[in-house]
Amino acid sequence: MLYREMGKTGEKVSILGFGCMRLPIRGSYVQIDVEKASNLLDYALDQGINYMDTAYPYHGISTSHGGNSEIFLGEYLTESSRRDEVYLATKLPTWRLENEEDMENFLTQQLKRLQTDYIDFYLLHSLKEKQWFHLEDLGVLDFLDDAVADGRIKYAGFSSHDETDFIKEVLDSYQWDMCQIQYNYLDENIQAGKEGLDYAAEKGLGVVIMEPLKGGVLADYVPPEVQKIWDDSPLKRTPAEWAFRYLWDISKISVVLSGMNTLEQLQENLQTAENGLPHSLTSLERNLMEEVKEVYQGKISVECSKCGYCMPCPSGINIPQCLSYLNQAGMFEDYSEVKNQYYFMLKDTERAGNCLECGLCEELCSQHLAIREELKKVVCKMGN
Numbered sequence: 001m002l003y004r005e006m007g008k009t010g011e012k013v014s015i016l017g018f019g020c021m022r023l024p025i026r027g028s029y030v031q032i033d034v035e036k037a038s039n040l041l042d043y044a045l046d047q048g049i050n051y052m053d054t055a056y057p058y059h060g061i062s063t064s065h066g067g068n069s070e071i072f073l074g075e076y077l078t079e080s081s082r083r084d085e086v087y088l089a090t091k092l093p094t095w096r097l098e099n100e101e102d103m104e105n106f107l108t109q110q111l112k113r114l115q116t117d118y119i120d121f122y123l124l125h126s127l128k129e130k131q132w133f134h135l136e137d138l139g140v141l142d143f144l145d146d147a148v149a150d151g152r153i154k155y156a157g158f159s160s161h162d163e164t165d166f167i168k169e170v171l172d173s174y175q176w177d178m179c180q181i182q183y184n185y186l187d188e189n190i191q192a193g194k195e196g197l198d199y200a201a202e203k204g205l206g207v208v209i210m211e212p213l214k215g216g217v218l219a220d221y222v223p224p225e226v227q228k229i230w231d232d233s234p235l236k237r238t239p240a241e242w243a244f245r246y247l248w249d250i251s252k253i254s255v256v257l258s259g260m261n262t263l264e265q266l267q268e269n270l271q272t273a274e275n276g277l278p279h280s281l282t283s284l285e286r287n288l289m290e291e292v293k294e295v296y297q298g299k300i301s302v303e304c305s306k307c308g309y310c311m312p313c314p315s316g317i318n319i320p321q322c323l324s325y326l327n328q329a330g331m332f333e334d335y336s337e338v339k340n341q342y343y344f345m346l347k348d349t350e351r352a353g354n355c356l357e358c359g360l361c362e363e364l365c366s367q368h369l370a371i372r373e374e375l376k377k378v379v380c381k382m383g384n
């Protein structure tokens, strides 16, 4: 296993991290298959993976409930006596915070669920611009300082799926140790994007990547045109291998998380990680990936530049985000992951189904898009 430093913390973390949001299950998402999941973790640790990522709601019935991922991990690490072999990362469910005591209560609960007296990397989960001021008012940054000072957490970080400008603002507002962003070869200009990644790394943060395979779709739903490019290449790699190699080529990335739920996936990703050195892709390989990106980008149907001139929509719709999800959905035959994000990230009022067709947005659109028609397509693809 190769290890990299987690930014300025200097901690040596495995370049492949175990994402505990998609553990093997028995039927329903809340029911973790404890035997299979334990075997996977045993194997991962034996092979040198030392970073595990979980969060309060993972493997729960909804984001408002505590899920079983933390509980399973706590039991696993205690029963196997392997707590000291791993950096444990979990997250504070920021959307559940109503008052100051909530922060303390969640951390206390999480330490208990994880059966540990410290968490290595404690992240504010899924920061969104619309909640940030509320969190600052609650004193979330002082809370992090206190928890670091009394040793309940070692390092403080955050995760976010929001846009670059907001993420840069968050990065400027505290001495973070690390952050977790979505990134893969199709997301250079989505969410934090390359700009956010570079900005975080320049500030000395360790950067942890989530959704390296865009939730699996980059491996599972390869368009024939893309498959042809892979097949024609003299280098034979699986789509997952290409996607991981693209990320490990970037020296600013510390850990790439993967939600592996079979031994085959774990073994494949471990094998790929053996060659995951920074700057290890040749120019030929990079060109090939550029070709693949171009094919995916050719599937973009709405040329929205996300300038935001169309906003605010009188009905409250987040027009640029709706169009961005429409574009992402158009890239894949199975776009269920994109649909999940559409529902997870946007409030009911921000979704396309609320359009009253007033047309104000079209008068303001810098790209002269027929936004009302595009929003109808969003509803067709995603539902209301």
Ligand SMILES: NC(=O)c1ccc[n+]([C@@H]2O[C@H](COP(=O)([O-])OP(=O)(O)OC[C@H]3O[C@@H](n4cnc5c(N)ncnc54)[C@H](OP(=O)(O)O)[C@@H]3O)[C@@H](O)[C@H]2O)c1
Pocket (backbone or CB within 6 Å): 018, 019, 020, 021, 022, 053, 054, 125, 126, 159, 160, 180, 209, 210, 211, 212, 213, 214, 215, 216, 217, 219, 220, 240, 257, 258, 259, 260, 261, 264, 265, 266, 268, 269
């Ligand atoms: N903070 C946040 O808001 C947030 C959000 C998302 C994720 N995360 C964290 O980041 C972790 C990684 O994200 P992710 O799970 O979305 O990662 P991902 O790697 O983009 O997607 C995981 C899926 O990829 C597929 N996969 C993995 N390895 C494969 C391989 N070698 N070949 C083919 N398919 C493969 C599996 O899909 P199938 O099961 O369909 O085979 C797996 O469920 C999560 O587990 C979680 O810990 C955090």
